[in-house]
Amino acid sequence: MGDEDRLARLARGWDEAAAGYEAYYVPRFAPWVADAVAAVTAGPLPDGPVLVPCCGTFPELPVLAAGLPDRVVAGLDLSAGMVRLAAARASACPRATVEQGDASTLSERWTGRCAAVVSVFGLQQLPAPDAAIGSWAAALRPGGVLSVLFWPRYTEADGPFARLGEVVHGHVPAGDDGWQDRLVPALTAAGLVVERDERPAHPMSHPDAATFFDAHTRAGPGRPLATARGAAFVDRLRAEFLAASPPGVWSHRPNARHLVARRWD
Numbered sequence: 001m002g003d004e005d006r007l008a009r010l011a012r013g014w015d016e017a018a019a020g021y022e023a024y025y026v027p028r029f030a031p032w033v034a035d036a037v038a039a040v041t042a043g044p045l046p047d048g049p050v051l052v053p054c055c056g057t058f059p060e061l062p063v064l065a066a067g068l069p070d071r072v073v074a075g076l077d078l079s080a081g082m083v084r085l086a087a088a089r090a091s092a093c094p095r096a097t098v099e100q101g102d103a104s105t106l107s108e109r110w111t112g113r114c115a116a117v118v119s120v121f122g123l124q125q126l127p128a129p130d131a132a133i134g135s136w137a138a139a140l141r142p143g144g145v146l147s148v149l150f151w152p153r154y155t156e157a158d159g160p161f162a163r164l165g166e167v168v169h170g171h172v173p174a175g176d177d178g179w180q181d182r183l184v185p186a187l188t189a190a191g192l193v194v195e196r197d198e199r200p201a202h203p204m205s206h207p208d209a210a211t212f213f214d215a216h217t218r219a220g221p222g223r224p225l226a227t228a229r230g231a232a233f234v235d236r237l238r239a240e241f242l243a244a245s246p247p248g249v250w251s252h253r254p255n256a257r258h259l260v261a262r263r264w265d
């Protein structure tokens with residue numbers, strides 16, 4: 001599959017997932033959004049907007065607007081469906097903008113303009129995340145801060161994320177995750193100083209394994225795969241996953257990875 005096809009499939013998957021993502025995942029991911037935003041609201045920033053690549057439905061916006069009420073906050077996302085919901089959220093904030101576009105390589109109009117770049121759970125979806133984070137770093141002004149939170153290769157020893165990963169990778173080879181080791185070098189090469197490289201974990205709970213599986217494949221990152229491979233494949237995956245899952249409420253504490261870096265000059 002070519003890059004354009006892959007991007008179009010990803011965008012379509014997120015278009016289809018958008019409303020369900022907002023309902024299921026946004027409340028569950030809120031503690032990580034708070035972590036990412038706190039890293040840029042805690043200290044001084046230079047002038048300029050805050051850019052939010054891969055903003056999805058833009059849950060970062062209310063938290064950013066509360067902490068930085070005078071800033072322009074600009075959301076960017078690939079999916080038209082996500083951008084529609086983000087624009088609805090942004091309509092309550094006069095200083096917010098939202099646009100549809102590929103965040104893999106930012107347009108030059110962002111270069112050296114931003115006070116901060118904040119991104120949550122989008123980086124791991126990009127075709128070359130280490131190149132993308134270098135492009136995000138280039139958007140910062142001197143003194144500007146980058147706060148990027150993403151799902152790393154290891155999120156938990158056991159739990160729904162780990163078990164679903166095992167089931168899926170029984171059918172679909174895991175992608176090359178070597179880019180995760182190249183992020184800090186990419187930031188350093190872009191002239192930033194990495195101030196934090198942490199693994200924030202927060203509790204999350206699902207009513208049961210079936211609800212989690214359905215949310216993942218209908219309203220989450222599994223949607224593009226589910227659409228591409230069809231109902232029979234999803235049914236088989238679902239049966240395998242449920243056979244490997246505990247009954248009842250499923251609580252876990254996955255860890256993300258959080259990088260915070262600053263451009264000093």
Ligand SMILES: C[S@@+](CC[C@H](N)C(=O)[O-])C[C@H]1O[C@@H](n2cnc3c(N)ncnc32)[C@H](O)[C@@H]1O
Nearest residue numbers: 014054055056077078079082102103120121122
């Ligand atoms: C898991 S959602 C995260 C959304 C939001 N930041 C949050 O924390 O809820 C990932 C988002 O990344 C977006 N995305 C994936 N690839 C992208 C790309 N190449 N350019 C821009 N956005 C992209 C998807 O459309 C989706 O909205």
